[in-house]
Amino acid sequence: MDCLKYHIKNVWLVRGDGSGPVRGEVLVSADGRLLSCGPSYISCGTVIDGRGKMLVPGLIDVHGHSDISVIASPGGFSKVSQGVTTEIAGNCGLSAFPLTERNREHLEELYAQYHVPLSWSSFSSYRQLLKEKECVPDLIPLCGHNTLRAAVAGYEKKTLDRAEAEEMKQLLAAALEEGAPGLSTGLLYVPGKFASPGEIIELMKVLAAHGKIYATHLASEGDRLLESLEETLMCVREAGLKKVQISHFKTAGPANWHKLDTAVDMIQSARKGGISVTVDRYPYTESMTQLSVILPGEWADLDDIAIEKRLRNSEEKRELARLLSQSRSADYWQRVRLVSTGVEKYRSSCGKFLTEIAGDPVMLAVELLALDAAGTCAAFSGMSEENLTRILQLPFCMPGSDGNALPADHSLGRAHPRAFGTAVRFLRRLLEMNVSPGEAVYRATGLPAETFGLTDRGLLRQQLRADLVLLDPEDLEDRADFASPHTPARGIIWTMVNGRIVYRS
Numbered sequence: 036m037d038c039l040k041y042h043i044k045n046v047w048l049v050r051g052d053g054s055g056p057v058r059g060e061v062l063v064s065a066d067g068r069l070l071s072c073g074p075s076y077i078s079c080g081t082v083i084d085g086r087g088k089m090l091v092p093g094l095i096d097v098h099g100h101s102d103i104s105v106i107a108s109p110g111g112f113s114k115v116s117q118g119v120t121t122e123i124a125g126n127c128g129l130s131a132f133p134l135t136e137r138n139r140e141h142l143e144e145l146y147a148q149y150h151v152p153l154s155w156s157s158f159s160s161y162r163q164l165l166k167e168k169e170c171v172p173d174l175i176p177l178c179g180h181n182t183l184r185a186a187v188a189g190y191e192k193k194t195l196d197r198a199e200a201e202e203m204k205q206l207l208a209a210a211l212e213e214g215a216p217g218l219s220t221g222l223l224y225v226p227g228k229f230a231s232p233g234e235i236i237e238l239m240k241v242l243a244a245h246g247k248i249y250a251t252h253l254a255s256e257g258d259r260l261l262e263s264l265e266e267t268l269m270c271v272r273e274a275g276l277k278k279v280q281i282s283h284f285k286t287a288g289p290a291n292w293h294k295l296d297t298a299v300d301m302i303q304s305a306r307k308g309g310i311s312v313t314v315d316r317y318p319y320t321e322s323m324t325q326l327s328v329i330l331p332g333e334w335a336d337l338d339d340i341a342i343e344k345r346l347r348n349s350e351e352k353r354e355l356a357r358l359l360s361q362s363r364s365a366d367y368w369q370r371v372r373l374v375s376t377g378v379e380k381y382r383s384s385c386g387k388f389l390t391e392i393a394g395d396p397v398m399l400a401v402e403l404l405a406l407d408a409a410g411t412c413a414a415f416s417g418m419s420e421e422n423l424t425r426i427l428q429l430p431f432c433m434p435g436s437d438g439n440a441l442p443a444d445h446s447l448g449r450a451h452p453r454a455f456g457t458a459v460r461f462l463r464r465l466l467e468m469n470v471s472p473g474e475a476v477y478r479a480t481g482l483p484a485e486t487f488g489l490t491d492r493g494l495l496r497q498q499l500r501a502d503l504v505l506l507d508p509e510d511l512e513d514r515a516d517f518a519s520p521h522t523p524a525r526g527i528i529w530t531m532v533n534g535r536i537v538y539r540s
């Protein structure tokens with residue numbers, strides 16, 4: 036049987052459908068498919084001894100941002116070292132397509148640190164490049180609403196005219212037909228924040244017609260969490276949409292921690308009403324995003340290039356510092372941590388709180404924005420550990436790292452530890468909560484595949500992709516922290532993508 040590549044023996048199989056573990060063997064074909072998963076009566080190909088450990092389908096990170104970083108780092112070390120073989124990318128409204136002359140320059144600035152020429156235009160030309168570069172994990176990108184809107188109307192604050200709205204719908208339909216699993220929004224970022232509910236509903240109708248999913252970074256995850264969730268569900272009902280993913284579901288800020296019950300009730304009642312609302316979460320209590328989210332008032336409507344331009348003027352710098360001091364309490368800055376920046380002078384301070392880096396954290400923030408608004412990212416504390424546990428317990432919660440594919444070194448910038456630890460920490464936390472191994476693995480494999488319509492993976496089943504992970508459930512431990520964010524997790528013995536072993540611990 037010369038088409039056989041691997042014969043994996045002596046393993047406990049957890050199939051990704053909620054069942055298991057059971058003893059079994061797996062045969063992998065030379066073209067990267069699963070030939071059989073169960074008892075085996077033949078023995079040929081290269082034998083791999085699983086040493087009595089657990090063999091599971093490749094883990095699916097449903098919320099990543101590796102869109103460009105994976106091209107600069109095709110080995111995807113941060114992902115494959117935690118067993119992630121597929122990432123749903125294009126999240127929070129930010130995708131690498133469609134590109135037009137209206138958004139290309141902005142995205143080149145945003146991704147400048149990766150030195151990747153943005154030479155494609157559509158979903159299919161972008162995916163083709165990922166294939167040529169042999170990027171792992173396999174990226175399945177959503178179409179991002181911010182990129183989509185900017186492709187037709189740029190980044191300015193404006194209402195779309197009829198022709199622009201129509202062009203946007205056509206571009207979305209084209210991406211969906213080429214294989215994008217859905218649309219993502221980031222409704223607190225420019226220019227998504229300028230969209231009316233009507234604009235979103237029109238796009239949702241395109242999704243509904245194609246049977247695809249809407250994944251949303253809500254307009255507010257804190258003070259207006261319930262209103263934002265309510266509006267999303269209202270739009271979904273009006274558009275007749277059936278699948279919604281709430282990205283990095285959380286209650287941000289202690290004043291909003293009590294809102295979890297109501298938010299979960301709203302989701303549960305939508306689910307009872309026939310809408311498949313699902314959520315993802317990174318198992319950490321510090322968020323991370325661009326530092327520019329701290330901007331107050333009209334500053335918050337500027338895109339990165341406009342922020343940097345405006346802050347070349349020292350008068351404007353002083354004015355922004357004054358506004359920031361007014362709008363944020365002094366202790367706020369103790370909760371803001373610099374994670375990465377292109378500003379050379381502060382590279383060695385990454386991982387520290389702004390108050391640890393400078394005597395005047397406000398001026399520091401202004402300086403970082405002036406020099407690198409596009410590339411400076413910060414972490415913000417303010418989530419509840421107890422709510423995190425409760426969110427992870429929801430049977431429709433999946434792992435979403437919100438992180439990038441990165442190498443072990445810091446050549447492409449430093450990460451939030453979630454980029455290297457989410458999947459392993461997610462599994463470990465579930466097992467510690469006495470969720471069965473079958474169920475825990477399902478949440479990171481079968482459930483994400485079902486949710487995002489990936490029919491060729493997520494299960495140990497004949498003919499599916501041989502995306503496999505051999506892991507030791509007793510040894511699972513994420514080890515990355517803010518001081519050493521690129522430390523790989525323990526417990527992942529090897530990771531196989533499409534029949535090729537891409538990582539060994």
Ligand SMILES: [Zn+2]
Binds near residue numbers: 126127252282283
């Ligand atoms: Zn987001």
